[in-house]
Amino acid sequence: xxxxxxxxxxxxxxxxxxxxxxxxxxxxxxxxxxxxxxxxxxxxxxxxxxxxxxxxxxxxxxxxxxxxxxxxxxxxxxxxxxxxxxxxxxxxxxxxxxxxxxxxxxxxxxxxxxxxxxxxxxxxxxxxxxxxxxxxxxxxxxxxxxxxxxxxxxxxxxxxxxxxxxxxxxxxxxxxxxxxxxxxxxxxxxxxxxxxxxxxxxxxxxxxxxxxxxxxxxxxxxxxxxxxxxxxxxxxxxxxxxxxxxxxxxxxxxxxxxxxxxxxxxxxxxxxxxxxxxxxxxxxxxxxxxxxxxxxxxxxxxxxxxxxxxxxxxxxxxxxxxxxxxxxxxxxxxxxxxxxxxxxxxxxxxxxxxxxxxxxxxxxxxxxxxxxxxxxxxxxxxxxxxxxxxxxxxxxxxxxxxxxxxxxxxxxxxxxxxxxxxxxxxxxxxxxxxxxxxxxxxxxxxxxxxxxxxxxxxxxxxxxxxxxxxxxxxxxxxxxxxxxxxxxxxxxxx
Numbered sequence: 001x002x003x004x005x006x007x008x009x010x011x012x013x014x015x016x017x018x019x020x021x022x023x024x025x026x027x028x029x030x031x032x033x034x035x036x037x038x039x040x041x042x043x044x045x046x047x048x049x050x051x052x053x054x055x056x057x058x059x060x061x062x063x064x065x066x067x068x069x070x071x072x073x074x075x076x077x078x079x080x081x082x083x084x085x086x087x088x089x090x091x092x093x094x095x096x097x098x099x100x101x102x103x104x105x106x107x108x109x110x111x112x113x114x115x116x117x118x119x120x121x122x123x124x125x126x127x128x129x130x131x132x133x134x135x136x137x138x139x140x141x142x143x144x145x146x147x148x149x150x151x152x153x154x155x156x157x158x159x160x161x162x163x164x165x166x167x168x169x170x171x172x173x174x175x176x177x178x179x180x181x182x183x184x185x186x187x188x189x190x191x192x193x194x195x196x197x198x199x200x201x202x203x204x205x206x207x208x209x210x211x212x213x214x215x216x217x218x219x220x221x222x223x224x225x226x227x228x229x230x231x232x233x234x235x236x237x238x239x240x241x242x243x244x245x246x247x248x249x250x251x252x253x254x255x256x257x258x259x260x261x262x263x264x265x266x267x268x269x270x271x272x273x274x275x276x277x278x279x280x281x282x283x284x285x286x287x288x289x290x291x292x293x294x295x296x297x298x299x300x301x302x303x304x305x306x307x308x309x310x311x312x313x314x315x316x317x318x319x320x321x322x323x324x325x326x327x328x329x330x331x332x333x334x335x336x337x338x339x340x341x342x343x344x345x346x347x348x349x350x351x352x353x354x355x356x357x358x359x360x361x362x363x364x365x366x367x368x369x370x371x372x373x374x375x376x377x378x379x380x381x382x383x384x385x386x387x388x389x390x391x392x393x394x395x396x397x398x399x400x401x402x403x404x405x406x407x408x409x410x411x412x413x414x415x416x417x418x419x420x421x422x423x424x425x426x427x428x429x430x431x432x433x434x435x436x437x438x439x440x441x442x443x444x445x446x447x448x449x450x451x452x453x454x455x456x457x458x459x460x461x462x463x464x465x466x467x468x469x470x471x472x473x474x475x476x477x478x479x480x481x482x483x484x485x486x487x488x489x490x491x492x493x494x
Contacts, residue, residue: 092117092118092119093115093117093118093119093256093257093488094118094119094120094121094253094254094255094256094257095108095111095118095119095120095121095255095256095257095258095259095484095488096121096123096227096238096240096253096255096257096258096259097120097121097122097123097259097261098123098227098258098259098260098261098262098267098268098271099122099123099124099260099261099262099263099265099268099456099458100122100123100124100126100127100128100129100221100223101124101128101129101130101131101132101261101262101263101456101473102129102131102132102210102456102470102473102474102477103261103263103455103456103457103473103474103476103477104122104124104259104261104262104455104456104477105122105128105129105210105211105214105219105221106210106473106474106477106478106481107259107261107453107455107476107477107478107480107481107484108120108122108214108217108219108259108481109210109213109214109217109219109481110477110478110480110481110482110485111257111259111480111481111482111484111485111488112214112217112218112219112481112485113217113481113485114481114482114484114485114486114488114489115484115485115486115488115489116217116218117488118484118485118488119220120217120218120219120220121219121220121222121255122214122219122220122221122222123222123223123225123226123227123242124221124222124223124225125223125224125225125226125245125267126223127223128207128211128221128223129206129207129210129211131263132203132206132207132210132470133203133204133207134203135203135428135470136195136197136203138202138203139197139198139201139202139203140197140198140202140203140205140206140207140470141195141196141197141465141466141467141470142177142178142181142188142196142197142198142206142467142470143174143177143178143196143467143468143470143471143474144156144174144194144195144196144466144467144468144471145174145178145190145194145195145196146190146193146194147174147194147468148173148174148175150164150165150166150167150168150169150170150173151165153169153173153174153468153471154168154169156463156464156466156468157461157462157463157464157468157472158285158356158357158359158431158462158463158464159431159432159460159461159462160436160459160460160461160462160463160472163436163441164441164461164472166441166442167441167442168441168475168476168479169471169475171442171475171478171479171482172474172475172478172479173471173475174196174467174471176474176478177471177474177475178196180474181198181206181209184209184212184213185209185212186198186205186206186208186209187199187200193466194466194467195466195467196467224244224245224246225242225243225244225245226242226243226245226267227240227241227242227243227267227271228241228242228243228250229241229271229274230258230271230274230275231274231275232275232449233254236451237254237255237256238254238255238256238257238258238451238452239252239253239254240252240253240254240255240258256451256488257451257452257453257484257487257488258451258452258453259453259454259455259480259481259484260272260434260452260453260454260455260458261454261455261456261458261473261477262456262458263430263456263457263458264282264429264430264433264457264458265458268433268458269282269433269434269458272434272454272458275446275448275449275452276448276449277434277435277438277446277448278434278435278438279432279433279434280432280433280434280435280460281432282430282431282432282433283359283360283363283430283431283432284359284363284421284429284430284431285355285356285359285429285430285431285462286352286355286356286428286429286462286464286465287352287355287421287422288342288344288345288346288347288351288352288355288421288422289345289346289347289351289355289418289420289421289422290344290345290367290418290419290420290421290422291344291345291346291416291417291418291419292345292417292419293416293417296341296345296346296416297343299341300341300342300343301340301341301342302340302341303338303339303340303341303348304338304339304340304341304348305338306336306337306338307336307337307338307339307348307350308336308350309336309339309350309351309354310354311354311357311358313358313361313362313365336350337349337350337353338350339351344422345418345422346416347422349465349466352464352465353464353465355421356429356431356462356463356464356465357464359431359462360431362418362421367418367419367420367421368418368419368420428465428469429457429462429463429469430457430462431460431462432460433457433458433459433460433461434454434458434459434460435460436459436460436461439454439459441479442479443479443480443483444476444479444480444483445480445483451487453480453483453484454476454480455473455476455477455479455480456472456473456476456477457469457472457473459476461476
Protein backbone atom coordinates (compact mmCIF):
# COMPACT_ATOMS: atom_id res chain seq x y z
CA UNK A 1 0.00 0.00 0.00
CA UNK A 2 1.41 3.36 -0.95
CA UNK A 3 2.09 5.94 1.69
CA UNK A 4 -0.72 8.43 2.09
CA UNK A 5 -0.83 11.87 3.74
CA UNK A 6 -1.90 11.68 7.38
CA UNK A 7 -4.48 14.39 6.76
CA UNK A 8 -6.23 12.07 4.30
CA UNK A 9 -6.03 9.13 6.68
CA UNK A 10 -7.42 11.06 9.61
CA UNK A 11 -10.85 11.29 8.01
CA UNK A 12 -10.93 7.53 7.49
CA UNK A 13 -10.13 6.52 11.07
CA UNK A 14 -13.34 5.95 13.00
CA UNK A 15 -13.50 6.30 16.75
CA UNK A 16 -13.03 2.99 18.53
CA UNK A 17 -10.86 1.43 15.82
CA UNK A 18 -7.12 0.84 15.86
CA UNK A 19 -4.86 1.23 12.85
CA UNK A 20 -1.19 0.36 12.67
CA UNK A 21 1.37 2.60 10.96
CA UNK A 22 4.94 1.56 10.29
CA UNK A 23 7.59 4.22 9.95
CA UNK A 24 9.96 3.22 7.08
CA UNK A 25 12.14 6.32 7.32
CA UNK A 26 14.18 7.94 10.01
CA UNK A 27 12.38 10.07 12.59
CA UNK A 28 13.53 13.55 11.59
CA UNK A 29 11.54 16.73 11.02
CA UNK A 30 8.25 15.09 11.96
CA UNK A 31 5.23 17.13 10.85
CA UNK A 32 2.65 17.78 13.53
CA UNK A 33 -0.95 16.64 13.38
CA UNK A 34 -3.75 17.08 15.86
CA UNK A 35 -5.63 13.82 16.23
CA UNK A 36 -9.04 12.90 17.54
CA UNK A 37 -8.37 9.21 17.14
CA UNK A 38 -9.63 7.06 19.96
CA UNK A 39 -6.53 4.89 19.82
CA UNK A 40 -3.64 5.29 17.41
CA UNK A 41 -1.08 2.52 17.54
CA UNK A 42 2.38 3.26 16.14
CA UNK A 43 5.15 0.75 15.49
CA UNK A 44 8.48 2.54 15.34
CA UNK A 45 11.94 1.06 14.83
CA UNK A 46 13.65 3.94 16.61
CA UNK A 47 14.56 3.97 20.30
CA UNK A 48 12.01 4.96 22.92
CA UNK A 49 13.80 8.20 23.81
CA UNK A 50 14.37 9.20 20.19
CA UNK A 51 10.73 8.59 19.32
CA UNK A 52 9.31 10.37 22.33
CA UNK A 53 11.47 13.43 21.59
CA UNK A 54 9.37 13.95 18.45
CA UNK A 55 5.98 13.29 20.01
CA UNK A 56 4.01 16.00 21.73
CA UNK A 57 1.87 13.53 23.63
CA UNK A 58 1.87 11.27 26.63
CA UNK A 59 2.80 7.87 25.22
CA UNK A 60 2.59 4.57 27.03
CA UNK A 61 5.25 2.01 25.99
CA UNK A 62 4.59 -1.70 25.63
CA UNK A 63 6.84 -4.60 24.84
CA UNK A 64 5.64 -7.33 22.52
CA UNK A 65 7.44 -10.16 20.71
CA UNK A 66 7.18 -8.20 17.45
CA UNK A 67 7.42 -4.42 17.87
CA UNK A 68 8.10 -1.57 20.20
CA UNK A 69 4.61 -0.10 20.50
CA UNK A 70 3.15 3.16 21.75
CA UNK A 71 -0.47 4.11 22.32
CA UNK A 72 -1.45 7.77 22.02
CA UNK A 73 -4.64 8.53 23.89
CA UNK A 74 -7.74 10.40 22.74
CA UNK A 75 -7.36 14.16 22.48
CA UNK A 76 -3.55 14.13 22.63
CA UNK A 77 -1.44 15.91 20.00
CA UNK A 78 0.71 13.51 18.02
CA UNK A 79 3.26 13.91 15.28
CA UNK A 80 4.36 11.41 12.66
CA UNK A 81 6.71 11.09 9.74
CA UNK A 82 5.50 9.86 6.35
CA UNK A 83 3.98 6.60 7.42
CA UNK A 84 2.91 3.50 5.58
CA UNK A 85 -0.60 2.43 6.53
CA UNK A 86 -0.92 -1.31 7.01
CA UNK A 87 -4.70 -1.19 7.24
CA UNK A 88 -7.21 -1.69 10.04
CA UNK A 89 -6.64 -4.49 12.52
CA UNK A 90 -9.04 -7.24 13.52
CA UNK A 91 -11.94 -6.23 15.80
CA UNK A 92 -10.84 -5.70 19.38
CA UNK A 93 -10.84 -8.85 21.49
CA UNK A 94 -11.87 -8.79 25.16
CA UNK A 95 -10.39 -10.65 28.12
CA UNK A 96 -12.28 -10.49 31.40
CA UNK A 97 -10.25 -11.41 34.48
CA UNK A 98 -12.35 -12.37 37.49
CA UNK A 99 -10.46 -11.55 40.68
CA UNK A 100 -8.19 -8.63 41.49
CA UNK A 101 -5.65 -10.54 43.53
CA UNK A 102 -2.05 -11.51 42.77
CA UNK A 103 -2.89 -14.02 40.02
CA UNK A 104 -5.60 -11.88 38.44
CA UNK A 105 -3.63 -8.64 38.19
CA UNK A 106 -0.38 -10.34 37.16
CA UNK A 107 -2.15 -12.40 34.50
CA UNK A 108 -3.88 -9.29 33.14
CA UNK A 109 -0.57 -7.44 32.86
CA UNK A 110 1.06 -10.35 31.06
CA UNK A 111 -1.80 -10.75 28.57
CA UNK A 112 -1.72 -7.02 27.78
CA UNK A 113 2.06 -7.05 27.38
CA UNK A 114 1.88 -9.90 24.87
CA UNK A 115 -1.12 -8.51 22.96
CA UNK A 116 -1.31 -4.71 23.39
CA UNK A 117 -4.42 -4.46 21.18
CA UNK A 118 -6.31 -6.85 23.49
CA UNK A 119 -8.79 -5.15 25.81
CA UNK A 120 -8.24 -6.49 29.33
CA UNK A 121 -10.72 -5.84 32.15
CA UNK A 122 -10.22 -6.98 35.76
CA UNK A 123 -13.32 -7.13 37.95
CA UNK A 124 -13.09 -7.38 41.73
CA UNK A 125 -15.78 -7.12 44.41
CA UNK A 126 -13.58 -5.58 47.10
CA UNK A 127 -10.19 -3.90 47.16
CA UNK A 128 -7.55 -4.85 44.63
CA UNK A 129 -4.67 -6.99 45.93
CA UNK A 130 -6.09 -7.01 49.47
CA UNK A 131 -4.51 -10.38 50.33
CA UNK A 132 -1.13 -9.21 49.01
CA UNK A 133 -1.45 -6.17 51.27
CA UNK A 134 -1.84 -8.14 54.51
CA UNK A 135 0.34 -11.16 53.68
CA UNK A 136 3.60 -11.84 55.45
CA UNK A 137 2.64 -9.66 58.39
CA UNK A 138 2.28 -6.69 56.06
CA UNK A 139 5.61 -7.37 54.32
CA UNK A 140 4.44 -9.74 51.53
CA UNK A 141 6.48 -12.92 51.14
CA UNK A 142 6.74 -12.66 47.33
CA UNK A 143 8.38 -16.03 46.63
CA UNK A 144 11.15 -18.32 47.86
CA UNK A 145 14.73 -17.77 46.78
CA UNK A 146 16.27 -21.01 48.03
CA UNK A 147 14.14 -23.49 46.10
CA UNK A 148 14.40 -22.49 42.45
CA UNK A 149 14.74 -25.93 40.84
CA UNK A 150 11.31 -26.93 39.52
CA UNK A 151 11.31 -30.47 40.86
CA UNK A 152 12.49 -29.45 44.33
CA UNK A 153 10.11 -26.50 44.35
CA UNK A 154 7.14 -28.75 43.54
CA UNK A 155 7.77 -30.79 46.70
CA UNK A 156 6.50 -27.83 48.74
CA UNK A 157 2.94 -28.24 47.44
CA UNK A 158 0.82 -30.80 49.34
CA UNK A 159 -1.75 -30.59 46.52
CA UNK A 160 0.05 -30.37 43.20
CA UNK A 161 3.49 -31.76 44.05
CA UNK A 162 3.25 -34.38 41.30
CA UNK A 163 1.74 -32.27 38.53
CA UNK A 164 3.97 -29.22 39.07
CA UNK A 165 7.20 -31.19 38.55
CA UNK A 166 6.89 -30.72 34.79
CA UNK A 167 7.26 -27.49 32.83
CA UNK A 168 5.14 -25.32 35.14
CA UNK A 169 7.97 -23.60 37.02
CA UNK A 170 10.31 -23.78 34.03
CA UNK A 171 8.02 -21.36 32.20
CA UNK A 172 8.06 -18.87 35.07
CA UNK A 173 9.87 -19.71 38.31
CA UNK A 174 11.07 -17.84 41.39
CA UNK A 175 14.05 -16.28 39.59
CA UNK A 176 11.71 -14.95 36.89
CA UNK A 177 9.42 -13.52 39.55
CA UNK A 178 12.27 -11.76 41.32
CA UNK A 179 13.61 -10.37 38.03
CA UNK A 180 10.17 -9.06 37.06
CA UNK A 181 9.65 -7.12 40.28
CA UNK A 182 13.22 -5.81 40.32
CA UNK A 183 12.88 -4.67 36.70
CA UNK A 184 9.65 -2.86 37.52
CA UNK A 185 11.00 -0.91 40.47
CA UNK A 186 10.21 -3.19 43.43
CA UNK A 187 13.60 -4.19 44.81
CA UNK A 188 13.62 -7.52 46.65
CA UNK A 189 15.82 -9.28 49.21
CA UNK A 190 16.29 -12.93 50.15
CA UNK A 191 16.30 -13.63 53.89
CA UNK A 192 18.29 -16.41 55.58
CA UNK A 193 15.40 -18.90 55.44
CA UNK A 194 14.84 -18.30 51.71
CA UNK A 195 11.78 -16.09 51.99
CA UNK A 196 11.79 -13.14 49.59
CA UNK A 197 10.47 -9.74 50.69
CA UNK A 198 10.63 -6.22 49.29
CA UNK A 199 13.64 -4.28 50.56
CA UNK A 200 11.20 -1.76 52.01
CA UNK A 201 9.66 -4.50 54.21
CA UNK A 202 6.28 -3.16 53.13
CA UNK A 203 3.70 -4.99 51.04
CA UNK A 204 2.68 -1.60 49.63
CA UNK A 205 5.79 -1.77 47.44
CA UNK A 206 4.44 -4.89 45.72
CA UNK A 207 0.86 -3.61 45.55
CA UNK A 208 1.89 -0.27 44.04
CA UNK A 209 4.25 -1.96 41.59
CA UNK A 210 1.51 -4.23 40.24
CA UNK A 211 -1.17 -1.53 40.07
CA UNK A 212 1.17 0.99 38.42
CA UNK A 213 2.23 -1.53 35.80
CA UNK A 214 -1.38 -2.58 35.17
CA UNK A 215 -2.40 1.02 34.53
CA UNK A 216 0.62 1.69 32.33
CA UNK A 217 -0.21 -1.36 30.27
CA UNK A 218 -3.76 -0.21 29.77
CA UNK A 219 -5.47 -2.83 31.94
CA UNK A 220 -8.91 -1.66 33.09
CA UNK A 221 -9.33 -2.21 36.85
CA UNK A 222 -12.96 -2.25 37.97
CA UNK A 223 -13.93 -2.76 41.61
CA UNK A 224 -17.34 -3.22 43.20
CA UNK A 225 -18.30 -5.84 40.60
CA UNK A 226 -19.14 -9.54 40.94
CA UNK A 227 -19.50 -12.14 38.21
CA UNK A 228 -22.81 -13.86 38.95
CA UNK A 229 -23.18 -16.18 35.99
CA UNK A 230 -21.23 -17.31 32.94
CA UNK A 231 -22.30 -19.24 29.85
CA UNK A 232 -21.49 -19.61 26.15
CA UNK A 233 -23.30 -17.75 23.38
CA UNK A 234 -24.11 -19.23 19.99
CA UNK A 235 -21.08 -17.43 18.56
CA UNK A 236 -18.80 -19.10 21.08
CA UNK A 237 -18.15 -16.04 23.24
CA UNK A 238 -18.62 -16.01 27.02
CA UNK A 239 -21.82 -14.31 28.18
CA UNK A 240 -21.17 -12.81 31.61
CA UNK A 241 -23.75 -11.44 34.04
CA UNK A 242 -21.85 -8.92 36.19
CA UNK A 243 -23.45 -7.31 39.22
CA UNK A 244 -22.52 -3.78 40.25
CA UNK A 245 -22.60 -4.19 44.02
CA UNK A 246 -23.38 -0.63 45.14
CA UNK A 247 -25.93 0.04 42.41
CA UNK A 248 -27.57 -3.40 42.69
CA UNK A 249 -27.75 -3.61 38.90
CA UNK A 250 -26.60 -6.35 36.52
CA UNK A 251 -24.86 -5.80 33.19
CA UNK A 252 -24.32 -8.39 30.48
CA UNK A 253 -20.89 -8.53 28.84
CA UNK A 254 -19.61 -10.81 26.08
CA UNK A 255 -15.93 -11.70 26.22
CA UNK A 256 -13.61 -13.73 24.03
CA UNK A 257 -11.48 -15.02 26.91
CA UNK A 258 -12.16 -15.57 30.60
CA UNK A 259 -9.51 -15.92 33.32
CA UNK A 260 -10.77 -17.11 36.71
CA UNK A 261 -8.39 -15.99 39.47
CA UNK A 262 -10.72 -15.68 42.45
CA UNK A 263 -8.54 -17.39 45.06
CA UNK A 264 -10.51 -19.40 47.58
CA UNK A 265 -13.72 -17.41 47.02
CA UNK A 266 -16.87 -19.46 46.52
CA UNK A 267 -17.62 -17.23 43.52
CA UNK A 268 -14.84 -18.77 41.44
CA UNK A 269 -15.89 -22.33 42.25
CA UNK A 270 -19.49 -21.58 41.26
CA UNK A 271 -18.47 -20.05 37.92
CA UNK A 272 -16.18 -23.00 37.19
CA UNK A 273 -19.05 -25.39 37.94
CA UNK A 274 -21.39 -23.41 35.65
CA UNK A 275 -18.89 -23.94 32.83
CA UNK A 276 -18.71 -27.69 33.36
CA UNK A 277 -15.88 -28.16 35.86
CA UNK A 278 -15.93 -30.34 38.96
CA UNK A 279 -14.72 -28.99 42.30
CA UNK A 280 -12.59 -30.75 44.90
CA UNK A 281 -14.20 -29.82 48.23
CA UNK A 282 -12.45 -26.70 49.59
CA UNK A 283 -11.13 -26.88 53.14
CA UNK A 284 -8.61 -24.98 55.31
CA UNK A 285 -4.87 -25.42 54.92
CA UNK A 286 -2.07 -23.65 56.84
CA UNK A 287 -3.73 -23.24 60.22
CA UNK A 288 -2.61 -23.35 63.84
CA UNK A 289 -3.41 -26.25 66.19
CA UNK A 290 -5.41 -26.07 69.39
CA UNK A 291 -3.82 -28.02 72.22
CA UNK A 292 -5.29 -28.31 75.73
CA UNK A 293 -2.30 -28.95 78.00
CA UNK A 294 -1.71 -27.16 81.29
CA UNK A 295 2.05 -27.28 80.75
CA UNK A 296 1.76 -24.98 77.74
CA UNK A 297 -0.15 -22.22 79.50
CA UNK A 298 2.91 -20.65 81.14
CA UNK A 299 4.88 -20.95 77.89
CA UNK A 300 2.62 -18.75 75.75
CA UNK A 301 4.82 -16.50 73.64
CA UNK A 302 7.88 -18.77 73.81
CA UNK A 303 9.48 -19.58 70.44
CA UNK A 304 11.61 -22.64 69.78
CA UNK A 305 13.91 -21.95 66.82
CA UNK A 306 14.30 -25.55 65.62
CA UNK A 307 11.59 -28.12 66.26
CA UNK A 308 10.97 -31.41 64.48
CA UNK A 309 7.23 -32.11 64.42
CA UNK A 310 5.42 -35.27 63.36
CA UNK A 311 1.65 -35.61 63.10
CA UNK A 312 0.00 -38.96 63.89
CA UNK A 313 -3.51 -39.54 62.54
CA UNK A 314 -5.72 -42.35 63.80
CA UNK A 315 -8.24 -44.39 61.80
CA UNK A 316 -7.39 -42.82 58.44
CA UNK A 317 -8.02 -45.35 55.66
CA UNK A 318 -7.55 -43.26 52.50
CA UNK A 319 -3.91 -42.38 52.91
CA UNK A 320 -2.07 -40.13 50.40
CA UNK A 321 1.32 -41.28 49.17
CA UNK A 322 3.22 -38.82 51.31
CA UNK A 323 2.39 -40.75 54.50
CA UNK A 324 3.19 -44.24 55.71
CA UNK A 325 0.45 -46.54 56.95
CA UNK A 326 0.62 -48.91 59.92
CA UNK A 327 -2.52 -50.47 61.43
CA UNK A 328 -4.69 -47.61 60.12
CA UNK A 329 -2.49 -45.01 61.83
CA UNK A 330 -0.63 -42.60 59.58
CA UNK A 331 2.53 -40.68 60.32
CA UNK A 332 3.09 -37.57 58.24
CA UNK A 333 6.63 -36.92 57.05
CA UNK A 334 8.35 -34.95 59.85
CA UNK A 335 8.71 -31.20 59.34
CA UNK A 336 11.47 -29.08 60.86
CA UNK A 337 11.37 -25.36 61.67
CA UNK A 338 10.50 -22.70 64.27
CA UNK A 339 7.53 -23.25 66.58
CA UNK A 340 5.59 -20.77 68.69
CA UNK A 341 3.61 -21.67 71.81
CA UNK A 342 0.40 -19.65 72.00
CA UNK A 343 -2.33 -19.31 74.61
CA UNK A 344 -4.49 -21.73 72.59
CA UNK A 345 -1.84 -24.21 71.46
CA UNK A 346 0.90 -24.33 68.85
CA UNK A 347 1.77 -22.16 65.85
CA UNK A 348 4.79 -21.15 63.77
CA UNK A 349 6.15 -22.33 60.41
CA UNK A 350 6.70 -25.98 61.41
CA UNK A 351 3.10 -26.32 62.62
CA UNK A 352 1.63 -24.55 59.59
CA UNK A 353 3.55 -26.82 57.22
CA UNK A 354 2.41 -29.87 59.14
CA UNK A 355 -1.21 -28.69 58.97
CA UNK A 356 -0.95 -28.22 55.20
CA UNK A 357 0.18 -31.79 54.56
CA UNK A 358 -2.44 -33.17 56.93
CA UNK A 359 -5.21 -30.73 55.92
CA UNK A 360 -7.59 -33.27 54.38
CA UNK A 361 -7.20 -35.93 57.04
CA UNK A 362 -7.49 -33.39 59.84
CA UNK A 363 -10.64 -32.02 58.21
CA UNK A 364 -12.03 -35.56 58.04
CA UNK A 365 -11.39 -36.08 61.75
CA UNK A 366 -13.02 -32.73 62.58
CA UNK A 367 -9.66 -31.72 64.06
CA UNK A 368 -10.32 -33.83 67.17
CA UNK A 369 -9.40 -37.19 68.68
CA UNK A 370 -6.08 -36.95 66.91
CA UNK A 371 -2.73 -37.68 68.49
CA UNK A 372 0.01 -35.19 67.64
CA UNK A 373 2.13 -33.45 66.97
CA UNK A 374 5.14 -35.25 68.35
CA UNK A 375 7.58 -32.46 69.09
CA UNK A 376 11.32 -33.05 69.23
CA UNK A 377 13.32 -30.11 70.53
CA UNK A 378 15.82 -28.87 73.10
CA UNK A 379 12.97 -27.54 75.23
CA UNK A 380 14.11 -27.04 78.79
CA UNK A 381 10.82 -25.23 79.46
CA UNK A 382 9.06 -28.59 79.22
CA UNK A 383 10.97 -29.80 82.26
CA UNK A 384 7.93 -29.87 84.51
CA UNK A 385 6.08 -32.14 82.10
CA UNK A 386 9.11 -34.33 81.54
CA UNK A 387 9.83 -34.89 85.24
CA UNK A 388 6.28 -35.03 86.53
CA UNK A 389 6.42 -38.83 86.85
CA UNK A 390 9.60 -38.87 88.97
CA UNK A 391 9.27 -39.20 92.75
CA UNK A 392 10.70 -36.08 94.37
CA UNK A 393 12.00 -38.08 97.36
CA UNK A 394 14.19 -40.34 95.23
CA UNK A 395 17.88 -39.41 95.06
CA UNK A 396 19.18 -38.80 91.56
CA UNK A 397 21.80 -41.53 92.00
CA UNK A 398 19.01 -43.98 92.77
CA UNK A 399 17.03 -43.33 89.60
CA UNK A 400 17.03 -46.43 87.42
CA UNK A 401 18.57 -46.51 83.96
CA UNK A 402 15.14 -47.22 82.50
CA UNK A 403 13.73 -44.05 84.08
CA UNK A 404 16.72 -42.01 82.93
CA UNK A 405 16.27 -43.32 79.40
CA UNK A 406 12.58 -42.37 79.53
CA UNK A 407 13.45 -38.87 80.73
CA UNK A 408 16.07 -38.46 78.01
CA UNK A 409 13.55 -39.55 75.40
CA UNK A 410 10.90 -37.16 76.70
CA UNK A 411 13.38 -34.29 76.63
CA UNK A 412 13.53 -34.79 72.85
CA UNK A 413 9.98 -36.02 72.29
CA UNK A 414 6.86 -34.45 73.77
CA UNK A 415 3.46 -35.67 72.59
CA UNK A 416 0.24 -33.60 72.60
CA UNK A 417 -3.34 -34.21 71.53
CA UNK A 418 -5.05 -31.90 69.04
CA UNK A 419 -8.51 -30.71 70.04
CA UNK A 420 -9.16 -28.27 67.22
CA UNK A 421 -7.67 -25.71 64.84
CA UNK A 422 -7.12 -21.96 64.97
CA UNK A 423 -9.88 -19.50 64.08
CA UNK A 424 -10.79 -18.65 60.48
CA UNK A 425 -8.70 -15.49 60.55
CA UNK A 426 -5.62 -17.66 60.91
CA UNK A 427 -6.31 -19.56 57.68
CA UNK A 428 -4.26 -18.13 54.84
CA UNK A 429 -4.78 -20.82 52.22
CA UNK A 430 -7.48 -23.23 51.08
CA UNK A 431 -6.97 -26.78 49.83
CA UNK A 432 -9.36 -27.84 47.06
CA UNK A 433 -10.79 -26.24 43.93
CA UNK A 434 -10.71 -27.04 40.22
CA UNK A 435 -8.82 -30.34 39.68
CA UNK A 436 -5.53 -30.02 37.81
CA UNK A 437 -6.61 -32.91 35.59
CA UNK A 438 -9.23 -30.59 34.05
CA UNK A 439 -6.76 -27.98 32.81
CA UNK A 440 -3.65 -28.01 30.61
CA UNK A 441 -0.80 -26.83 32.83
CA UNK A 442 1.34 -25.67 29.89
CA UNK A 443 -1.32 -23.06 29.01
CA UNK A 444 -3.59 -22.98 32.10
CA UNK A 445 -6.54 -23.41 29.71
CA UNK A 446 -9.58 -25.48 30.54
CA UNK A 447 -9.82 -28.89 28.90
CA UNK A 448 -13.61 -28.46 28.90
CA UNK A 449 -14.08 -24.90 27.60
CA UNK A 450 -11.68 -23.33 25.08
CA UNK A 451 -10.86 -19.75 26.01
CA UNK A 452 -11.43 -20.40 29.73
CA UNK A 453 -8.32 -20.12 31.92
CA UNK A 454 -7.51 -20.52 35.62
CA UNK A 455 -4.68 -19.29 37.84
CA UNK A 456 -3.92 -19.26 41.55
CA UNK A 457 -5.73 -20.72 44.50
CA UNK A 458 -8.98 -21.41 42.62
CA UNK A 459 -7.18 -24.56 41.46
CA UNK A 460 -6.59 -27.57 43.69
CA UNK A 461 -3.03 -26.43 44.43
CA UNK A 462 -1.72 -25.18 47.75
CA UNK A 463 1.75 -24.75 49.16
CA UNK A 464 3.36 -24.55 52.56
CA UNK A 465 4.57 -21.29 54.09
CA UNK A 466 7.61 -19.55 52.68
CA UNK A 467 6.37 -17.77 49.54
CA UNK A 468 5.24 -20.90 47.70
CA UNK A 469 1.58 -19.97 47.35
CA UNK A 470 2.38 -16.60 45.78
CA UNK A 471 4.80 -18.33 43.41
CA UNK A 472 1.99 -20.60 42.28
CA UNK A 473 -0.05 -17.45 41.56
CA UNK A 474 2.74 -15.70 39.61
CA UNK A 475 3.60 -18.81 37.58
CA UNK A 476 0.04 -19.77 36.67
CA UNK A 477 -0.92 -16.18 35.85
CA UNK A 478 2.14 -15.68 33.65
CA UNK A 479 1.43 -18.89 31.70
CA UNK A 480 -2.27 -18.04 31.30
CA UNK A 481 -1.59 -14.43 30.31
CA UNK A 482 1.01 -15.52 27.76
CA UNK A 483 -1.33 -18.02 26.15
CA UNK A 484 -4.26 -15.62 26.00
CA UNK A 485 -2.07 -12.93 24.44
CA UNK A 486 -0.69 -15.33 21.86
CA UNK A 487 -4.15 -16.57 20.91
CA UNK A 488 -5.36 -12.97 20.59
CA UNK A 489 -2.39 -12.22 18.30
CA UNK A 490 -3.02 -15.36 16.31
CA UNK A 491 0.49 -16.70 16.94
CA UNK A 492 -0.31 -19.41 19.50
CA UNK A 493 1.29 -22.79 18.84
CA UNK A 494 -0.21 -26.02 20.13
